[in-house]
Amino acid sequence: MKQSLARDKSQISFDRISKVLAFIHNNLDSSLSLNDIAKQSCWSRWQLQRVFQSQTGMSVANYTRELKLSVGAEWLLDTNKRVIDIAIEFGFSSEISFSRAFKQKFGISPSTYRKRAQRIGLKKPIEVSRLSYNGLGSSVFLEVRVDTKEEFILKGVRGEINGLFSSSPNFSQIVPKLWQQLELEARDFPRPKGSLLGIIDVTKSDFDGSSLDYWAGIRVPEEAALPELPSLYSNKFEVLSVPKQTYAVVKHRGPVLNLPKTIEWFILSWLPNSGYRGIDGYELEIYPESYQPASANAEMEYWLPIEKISDT
Template sequence: MTRPSSSFNRICKLLDYIHAHLDQPLSLDDLAQQSCWSRWQLQRVFQSETGLTVANYVRELKLSEAAEALIHGSARVIDIALANGFSSEISFSRAFRQHFGLSPRDYRKLGRHTGLRKPLQLAQRTPPVSQTPQLMQVRVESAESETFYGLATPIRGLLAAAPDFAEQVPSVWAQFTPLMAHQTPQPLTGVIDVTAAADNDHALIYWATSTLPVSGAERVTVPAQTYAVVKHRGPIALLPQTLAWFIFDWLPQSIYRGVDGFELERYPAGYDGTAVHAEMDYWLPIEIA
């Protein structure tokens, strides 16, 4: 998928922050706060741009700094652990052994560099051709809590390593639509639960829903939230391109950051996802960065 360079620039800034703050814990929450993305989004974008997971990258840099200190200095192991953002000697020693295959003290006795990781030095890419931001319509909306009724399925979304939403989403809508057969056409909403994605191997729950109670459907309540809303024009099959621009380009250039909340796909009554001029809105939870 072609991506604008804004996400690359943001990741470069985040790398600079990581490299300058290796003496701090640098939790995923901390790093997400430094970026424009939610925890889940950051993990996927970071891996997309670097080929590494953010947690492993930070941990390996910290351990490599510690290994240098063990070889070239005489500081106590506990002091080296604390200086590199570990909360205790026990947690440091466990992580050190997992990475180097030796305890800190044995590594010091070995006295030679092995398994060290150095900070990434990324070369700037030539920005690829992308959707023009001026042609996209984005607005910010605050929405009250809302209850929906529908059917759910697990999916792996746009930012997953192996996306399957293109198959799973049409399938759940095909199951839900017959439940609405005896009702007047209503606006429909795809509800994407991203609240646990960062801790659940990036799995999402997708709901095909209506705001009207439907026999055989389950209930899901979305809390009050502020959203950035992008209008997608054209066949629904092209929605991933709009979302890629939204997340990789618009969000990094805005004053907002993503939040792991409930994302919404809002479809008007009678929506035809194959139509060239079809329009729907995608709502992405945000907060001021």
């Protein structure tokens, strides 16, 4: 009974934050004061901040500002609108205040961002989804962003898998064995921080989602000299060069066994309504240092190669 009551309270809180999120998403072209947002919930401004932070990991103000700046950044790339017009459109008092906030988020000015013409650090609205794990439905918030990653080199082990959407998927049996093989081969070599990646090469796959190359590997540091590559980490590892790509990135929370459900939502639900299309490239699984794959609190990211759909 207590567990059921706790779940009910959690769902009520989730539903109210969902309402707050919808209000923010539909009113990005206004100033959106904290007081206005709090009126969409049953909470005071302080209570809303506390609950919103616990549910999303961000403050209301930071989330709203990052969304405004991200949409503004896309407008810089996709339209000829002046910076001052974009600033006013999203409720900034002046071009100066918009440019200052923009530089704090992206590290460069709006004009430089436009000149570089790369989609980097674009936060997308938090999505509300109901995923089913082991037959049990669960409402979750899913975070997506659009980012560009420069070319890099990976050393690791490779195997052939049938993917999530093939008629006979076998990745859940093969992928863990590849990671075990990587750990065995790399145990005598120092591991760079935050460098473990799973890579799915779909550039040469069959149309039915079979015959995909899966790599479990270690990213080679940019400063590594080319002569070191054959023996770096292990001379038993193969080398893969991953080209520069633009990606949609979803954050997966919880056991890695549930990752396929998140990917399924990402490709079947989020992508068709995103204004982007998927392309055949290299899909990435990026794991933090000391990742615990069975932990309910584990977090990793899945990177899907995309391109912007032209309006013309």
